[in-house]
Amino acid sequence: MTSLVPLTVALPFLAAAALAAFGHFLHPVIDDAVALVAAAGTTGLCVALVVGTADAPIQYAFGGWEPRHGVVLGIEFSVDPLAAAIAALAALLATASLLASWHYFDEAGHLWSVLVLLFLGGMVGFALSDDIFNLFVWFEVMGVSAFALTAYRKDEPGPLQGALNFAILNSIGALAFLVSIALLYGRTGGLNLAQIGHALTGPPDRLVVVAFVLLLLGFLTKAGAIPFHFWLADAYSVAPVPVCLLLSGVMSDLGLKGIERVYWPIFSETFAGHEVTVRSILVAVGVATMTIGAIMAFLQANLKRMLAFATVSQIGLVLIAGSLLTADGVAGSTLIAVAEGLVRGGLFLCVGVIVTALGDANELRLHGRARHMRVTPLLFLVGVLGLAHLPPFGPFLGVSLVEKGADSLGWSWLSPVIMVSSAIVAAALLRAGARIFLGLGEPGDPALVSLQRPETAGEEEPSEDAGRSRRLTFMAAPASCLLVVAFGLAFAPDLAGHAIQAAERVVDPAQHAVAVLERQPPPPQGPRPSYSPALSSYLYAAGSVLLTLVLAAAGLHRRRVSRATGRVAARVAAAGADRLTALHSGAIGDYVTWQTVGGAILGGLFALTLT
Amino acid sequence: MSLRTRYVLFAISATGLTALLLWGLAGLPDFGRFGGSYGVTLNDVAVAQRHATNVVAAIVWDYRALDTMGEELILFASVMATSLLLREAREREADRSEDAVHGETIRAVGLALVGILVVVGLYTVAHGIVTPGGGFQGGVVLASGLIVVYLAGSYRTYRRVGPTALVDFGEGVGVGGYVGIGLAGMAFGAAFLANFLPLGTKGTLASAGTITALNVASGLAVAAAFVLLVMEFLQELMVMRLEEAEK
Amino acid sequence: MIPLQVVTLVLVLLGAVSVVAARDVVRLTLANALYGLLLVVLFLVFQSPDVALSALVVSVVALPLVLVVAIAKGRGG
């Protein structure tokens, strides 16, 4: 089992190198097949690691360098079921992405596969690494390949600008992370996470606080939390659908998992006694991200941009979950990241089907034009129900764990917030689906944001050739697979119990430090906790589904609703919406300014409360 | 947001962030007094364990060889990305390009320089374990040898020396070789990227086991990468010149 | 801290300001070249010959890239 660990990164990278070397000389079908097999193989390896680390995490020392007198000499990976699950999610989505892009890109096809495999390897490395500088290296591997994939349709203005904003904001985030690494190395003289945490004793001082803030600045930018999210909607709405799958489905979550990966071994002990402060600030960022993302999603007419803001909203939920700083929260955040990441992936593929078949992504212009479709509406509806957390399926299971975690802290007010935000996101998509597939509702709605540039930016021109129906199948088939897996997670035997048990190890950094620095095997854990969602979770989920239906109906008949609610209320709401939309200007200078503002505010809050 | 609003907002927040950063930096140990355990331990053990006199090289190519693999992959990804972004310049340019410089003397000097650069590049790749240098620096010098071919006036030769498929091949073999050496360690029953070759005599070229092999692999990858990068940008320039000429 | 380091650091700071302040592409290219060399010197006085060599080859090869784009801009724009 141990020797599988390096293979999870070696396999995609070796395949990428081989494709670069020989791709020119081989038939495109062979190129595609090699890439697909490598991605599927990586999925298999990661799933095997999820299962294989259930009883004890694996610590893998690259180069065989064992610690010497308590000093870690090399780079290590630390594999636990939760980290491996995120890696498996990345690999599964990469497989789906390669399948969905089968013959999608006739020109430079092998470059596409090479970049997807590099992106995948970077994500797996980032999910598993236990060394802070190594995390930075994978952060950049992911980044560089993702920027390029976003700009794939470079002959249009949208993709270029989206990729540029993405690249610049993420590079600044990476630099902030690097300064944080330098600070921590200067203080502790170590790069291994457990080593750094072991050396940081006593209450937090200025250096530790600033290192933490810069780290947040970097990772929250990658994740797209407010106010670091501006690049996200620009990039996700112009990247080709097979790339959106990876960006939205897993890369954003990885940013947050990065915080978790670093927080527990390094900061949790020095911040002991300040948990409430850290929790309050991070949960506040999460709540803001979740609600603003949801409102922005509801205001979009472009399906890809709507899903981009849906991603922001759900990132907020994952951030809330992880920021509870309890085992339930950590377990819940991973389950949500996996289940909702798969759902978003499925929905993006449905949008891909619509765009490929109809040549548009605008809800209003597509009004009733997809009445002939049979399978896609069904998949779309399943996805929407996933976003609304329909019990008892995968996404619901994750959310119920978070609600349990919040209850145990006395923060039950989080449950209605989560319910309403999720319902707004689901309602936005349900409204769009009802318009497009059923032709319901008012045909126009001036309140919705349409785009200046072509609504299909980043996608291929629709064509009438024979390959098109095959292409539609190659998108619909992986979409249904992803949705089935997302929903089916709830029926894996005692999944939540396993997740809680794994999370209990994550939140016990002392045990991890002993395992890393002294190579002591971890003590056996107690019996696995059994878990079933509380009744209140079922009620909130039912409320969420109902609210989704109501809001979607209201969205379809917005004019009638605003007549009923009165002019003033409608005007206030419209003005607020305009303000919010205007902030997403697309100007890179604005975005970096918001990044600085976010960093300064977070920094000020933590500096004032922690020292 | 108007430019004015943005600048005001940035000025305020950047002042705050700068203050925060400088405040945090003051928590570092005094300049010149660092004694981090990781670096000290490696300084103590690297020469004995790895027979490499350059401890930085031992870290880059052995203790933290995985970081270097990631670095090669970033370079690789960026080169693939640049090919992707600038791809149609290559198609449009066809064979109509002209040489940049005419004149036999310049060419002769240039070609002599190419020889020197290639030798220096190879030397730098090979000596990374003994003195400063190594795969990255040597690879860039090697690539610059090929760029001088262009500067010396023979763009067509340059194209002949570096056709994309062949350079892609070099890039793929270099990166794949690095990963492959890592896997070879596993085949010998050790860990991924373990130094499984005999270590040799300290201070000589053949010392330090896989460090030399990894240096060569990444030297190849880096040289190919920079040739590709520069070639893509040069082709942009060529296309631009052609378009101008057509006007 | 030796005087050479102080002087180099001050020059690097000034170099960074001059690069950021250069709004004209040609001046930017020159300022950036100078800044690259100052960094190489700084790395040497910080006893980092490997990094200095790396920065040197990068600024020799990366600089032409910037130049090419700059020229392209000047002509196309």
Add this chain to the structure above:
Amino acid sequence: MSYFPYLVAGLVFMIGIAGVVTSRNLIHLVVCLSVAQSGTYILLLAIGYRSGGTAPIFKGISEKAKTVDPVVQALTLTDVVVSVVVAALLLALALDVQKNEETLDPEELPSMRS
């Protein structure tokens, strides 16, 4: 004086970011980003410096000689490569922007929204 190198590193970093925000030319913006990144090189090497230490190359010197920290140098090497690579990629993007929009001014690019 023992704080001066860190001060320079921090200032160079923030100067670069300020350049990014105020830039009216994408080439300039990319160069400013690399200036910000050079702040991280200075910081890393300054942290690892030890007064009176030599470079960590044990050729012709005693193995017990005082040297500067080798790890930060390895990290900076990677950092330098990342910087040039990201700059090259961004410049390629900038070239394509120039080709499509006939401008390099980020403020003149069409807005992303309606």
